[in-house]
Amino acid sequence: VQPDWTAGYVAEIDYTYGYYRELAPAHLRFALALRGVAPPSSGPVNYLELGFGQGVSVNIHAASNRGSFWGTDFNPNQAAGARALAKAGGNGANLLDDGFAELLERDDLPKFDFITLHGIWTWVSDKHRDTIVAIIRKHLAVGGAVYMSYNTLPGWSASMPVRHLMKLHEDIAGSAEQGIQKRIQAAIAFGEQVDNAGAAYFRQVPGARDRLKGLKDKPANYLAHEYFNADWKPMYFADAVRHLETAKLSFAASSNLLDHIDNVNFSEQSRQMLVGIQNPLLRESTRDFIVNQVFRRDIFTRGQRLLNMPERTALLMQSRVALTVLANEVPLKLNAAVGEVNLSPAVYTPLIEALAADNYRPKTLGELVPVLAPKNINPLQIIQAVTLLVGANHATAAQSAEEAAAAAPAAQQFNAALLKMAREHTEVMCMASPVLGAGVPVPRLQQMFLAVLGEQKSKKTPDAAALAKGAWAIMTSIGQRVVKDGKTLQSEDENIAQLAADAKIFLDRLPLLQALGVAS
Numbered sequence: 001v002q003p004d005w006t007a008g009y010v011a012e013i014d015y016t017y018g019y020y021r022e023l024a025p026a027h028l029r030f031a032l033a034l035r036g037v038a039p040p041s042s043g044p045v046n047y048l049e050l051g052f053g054q055g056v057s058v059n060i061h062a063a064s065n066r067g068s069f070w071g072t073d074f075n076p077n078q079a080a081g082a083r084a085l086a087k088a089g090g091n092g093a094n095l096l097d098d099g100f101a102e103l104l105e106r107d108d109l110p111k112f113d114f115i116t117l118h119g120i121w122t123w124v125s126d127k128h129r130d131t132i133v134a135i136i137r138k139h140l141a142v143g144g145a146v147y148m149s150y151n152t153l154p155g156w157s158a159s160m161p162v163r164h165l166m167k168l169h170e171d172i173a174g175s176a177e178q179g180i181q182k183r184i185q186a187a188i189a190f191g192e193q194v195d196n197a198g199a200a201y202f203r204q205v206p207g208a209r210d211r212l213k214g215l216k217d218k219p220a221n222y223l224a225h226e227y228f229n230a231d232w233k234p235m236y237f238a239d240a241v242r243h244l245e246t247a248k249l250s251f252a253a254s255s256n257l258l259d260h261i262d263n264v265n266f267s268e269q270s271r272q273m274l275v276g277i278q279n280p281l282l283r284e285s286t287r288d289f290i291v292n293q294v295f296r297r298d299i300f301t302r303g304q305r306l307l308n309m310p311e312r313t314a315l316l317m318q319s320r321v322a323l324t325v326l327a328n329e330v331p332l333k334l335n336a337a338v339g340e341v342n343l344s345p346a347v348y349t350p351l352i353e354a355l356a357a358d359n360y361r362p363k364t365l366g367e368l369v370p371v372l373a374p375k376n377i378n379p380l381q382i383i384q385a386v387t388l389l390v391g392a393n394h395a396t397a398a399q400s401a402e403e404a405a406a407a408a409p410a411a412q413q414f415n416a417a418l419l420k421m422a423r424e425h426t427e428v429m430c431m432a433s434p435v436l437g438a439g440v441p442v443p444r445l446q447q448m449f450l451a452v453l454g455e456q457k458s459k460k461t462p463d464a465a466a467l468a469k470g471a472w473a474i475m476t477s478i479g480q481r482v483v484k485d486g487k488t489l490q491s492e493d494e495n496i497a498q499l500a501a502d503a504k505i506f507l508d509r510l511p512l513l514q515a516l517g518v519a520s
C-alpha cells in the first residue's frame with residue numbers, strides 16, 4: 001500500500017538518473033528560433049522543472065546557466081537526493097518536495113521564463129493535469145515557454161492493451177509483500193501466458209508481441225515508472241493543445257530537432273500531402289499519423305511573437321553550437337523515420353571540420369558562413385545541417401559567449417562536487433557545461449580521470465599510464481574494480497591495463513571536454 005501523498009504514482013522504486021538536454025534553455029531557444037518564434041530573451045532566466053525525478057537535469061541546468069532555478073518532485077527521497085547534489089554543488093537551485101497542488105498555492109515564486117516537464121503529463125491523473133495547467137497559467141511569464149513531453153497517439157494505440165493487462169494483473173494478483181520488481185515480472189509473465197494461449201490480440205495486432213517481449217530487458221525502475229502508475233494516458237497532440245490553450249499557450253515547436261527536417265521524416269508523397277494542409281493543428285496531427293508518433297516533445301509559448309524571415313535568419317546566425325562528440329565519431333548516416341538516410345559528404349564533412357576547428361571551440365552559425373561559402377554551402381544548408389547534427393545528438397546548441405563566461409565559475413564548482421561524489425556514487429553520468437548551459441555525457445571512468453587531473457599539481461597533462469595509475473589509486477581506496485563487458489576485473493594488472501586503454505580514449509576526448517568547459 002502506498003502512502004497518501006503519491007496519488008497512485010509509483011514511489012516504491014526510485015526513478016532513473018537521466019539527464020535531458022531538451023530541457024536546456026539554449027536548446028529550447030534554438031528550437032523556437034528554427035520555427036520563427038521569438039524565444040525568451042538570452043540572459044539570466046527564471047526556470048521551473050515540474051517533477052524533476054532524481055533532479056539531474058534541473059541541477060545541471062542550475063549550475064550551467066545564470067538565473068533562478070526551481071524544481072519540485074513530491075517524492076521525498078528523490079527531492080532529498082536532488083537537494084543534496086544542489087547543496088554539494090552550490091548551484092543555488094530551489095528544489096522542493098511539493099506536490100503540484102501545493103506548488104500552485106505558493107506565492108513566493110517568480111514569473112518563469114521556462115517551465116519544463118519531462119515524463120510527467122502522461123503519468124498523472126486528469127486532476128493533476130489540470131493542476132499543472134493552473135501552475136503554468138499562474139506562474140509562466142508572458143513570452144515564456146513550456147517544454148512538455150508525453151506519450152502520444154497513434155503510436156501507442158497498438159500496445160495500450162499490453163499496459164492495461166499488465167497493470168490489471170499487478171493490481172489484482174500482486175501483493176505489497178511481493179515488492180514491485182516481483183509484481184512487474186509476474187505481470188510480464190502473465191502477458192506471455194496470454195500470448196502463448198493463442199490470444200488473437202497478440203496475433204492480430206502488429207507490434208503487440210514485440211512490445212511485450214521487449215519489456216523483459218528493461219530495468220525495473222524504468223518499467224515501474226513507465227507502465228505501473230495508477231495513471232497512464234497517452235494523448236493525441238490536438239488534445240494536449242486544447243489543455244494548454246486554457247493557460248493561454250499555443251504550440252510553437254518540437255524540441256526534437258529532427259522533427260524540423262522534412263526529408264528525414266517524410267517520403268516525397270507524404271511531404272506533398274502535408275504541404276497542402278493549411279490548418280496547423282490538422283497538419284501537426286497528420287504528421288503524427290505519418291510517422292506513427294509514440295512520444296512528443298513539444299514547446300508551447302504564452303504570447304507568440306512571430307519572427308519574419310530576416311529576423312529568424314539573423315537570430316539563427318547568432319546562435320552558437322558545439323560538437324559534443326569527436327569529429328571522427330560523427331557517422332554520415334542517420335536512422336530516421338523514413339529509414340536510413342545518407343548525409344551528403346559535400347556538406348557534412350566540411351561542416352563537421354569547421355565545427356571541430358580551433359580545438360572544438362563553439363561557433364555561431366554566422367561564423368560558419370564565410371568558412372563554408374567557398375565549398376558552395378549556403379546559409380540555409382548550414383541551418384539545416386546544424387539542425388540535423390543537433391537533432392542526431394552529435395552537437396548541442398550553446399548559450400551566448402557572455403552567458404557561458406558568466407556561468408563558468410558556478411559550473412566548475414558544481415562539477416568539482418560531482419567528481420567528489422562520483423567516487424562513491426555511480427549514478428550521475430553527466431557533467432555541467434557552461435558553454436552549452438546544458439549537460440554533457442561523461443561516463444564514470446572519464447569522471448575518474450577528470451578527478452585525477454583535478455588533483456595533480458603540474459600543468460602538464462599526464463599520459464594514459466599515469467592517468468590509469470591515478471584512477472586505480474582512487475578505485476582501490478574505495479574498494480572498487482573495473483567492470484568490463486559485465487565482468488569485474490580482479491587482478492591489479494588487468495585493472496590498470498584496462499584503465500590505460502580507457503585513458504587513451506579519454507585523452508582523445510579531452511580537448512572536446514575542455515572546449516565545453518567541463519575540463520580545465
Ligand SMILES: C[S@@+](CC[C@H](N)C(=O)[O-])C[C@H]1O[C@@H](n2cnc3c(N)ncnc32)[C@H](O)[C@@H]1O
Binds near residue numbers: 051123
Ligand atoms: C516519470 S518520472 C519523470 C522524472 C524526470 N522528469 C525525468 O524525466 O527523469 C515522474 C516524476 O513526477 C513526480 N510526480 C508525479 N506526480 C507528482 C505530483 N503530483 N507532484 C509532484 N511530483 C510528482 C514523480 O515523483 C516522478 O519523479
